[in-house]
Every structure is written in structure tokens, then in C-alpha cells.
Amino acid sequence: MASENKIFVVYAILAVLCISGIGIFVSEGSALGIIACIIGTIVVMGFGFRTKRKLREKAGN
Numbered sequence: 001m002a003s004e005n006k007i008f009v010v011y012a013i014l015a016v017l018c019i020s021g022i023g024i025f026v027s028e029g030s031a032l033g034i035i036a037c038i039i040g041t042i043v044v045m046g047f048g049f050r051t052k053r054k055l056r057e058k059a060g061n
Contacts, residue, residue, distance in 0.1 A: 004055055011048035015041055 001009075018041040025033030 007051060008048065011044055011051070014044045015048070018044060 018037045021037035022034055022041070025037060
């Protein structure tokens with residue numbers, strides 16, 4: 001597996017953990033946990049999309 005793909009696997013696992021965390025905190029009734037997991041999901045997915053864009057631009061040059 002190329003090193004670029006490994007980072008995407010890490011991003012995917014972190015995103016799944018954050019999304020799962022939303023469900024866990026919903027069942028516990030913790031609004032702070034829900035908000036933290038939503039923000040975490042947005043941040044992790046943003047990093048993934050940004051990394052993909054940078055790799056695509058790097059390959060195009």
C-alpha cells in the first residue's frame with residue numbers, strides 16, 4: 001500500500017470513530033459530546049479532502 005493510501009485509511013478510521021461517537025453520545029444524552037464529535041468529523045473529513053486535492057495537484061504538475 002502506498003504511503004498516500006495509508007493516510008487516507010487513517011482519516012477514514014478517525015471519521016468512522018467520530019461518527020460512531022455521535023451515536024454513542026446521543027444515547028448517553030451528552031450534548032457536549034455530540035457537538036465535539038460533529039466538529040471532529042468535519043475536521044477529519046476536511047483534512048482528507050484537502051490532502052486528496054494536494055495529491056491531485058501534485059500529480060498534475
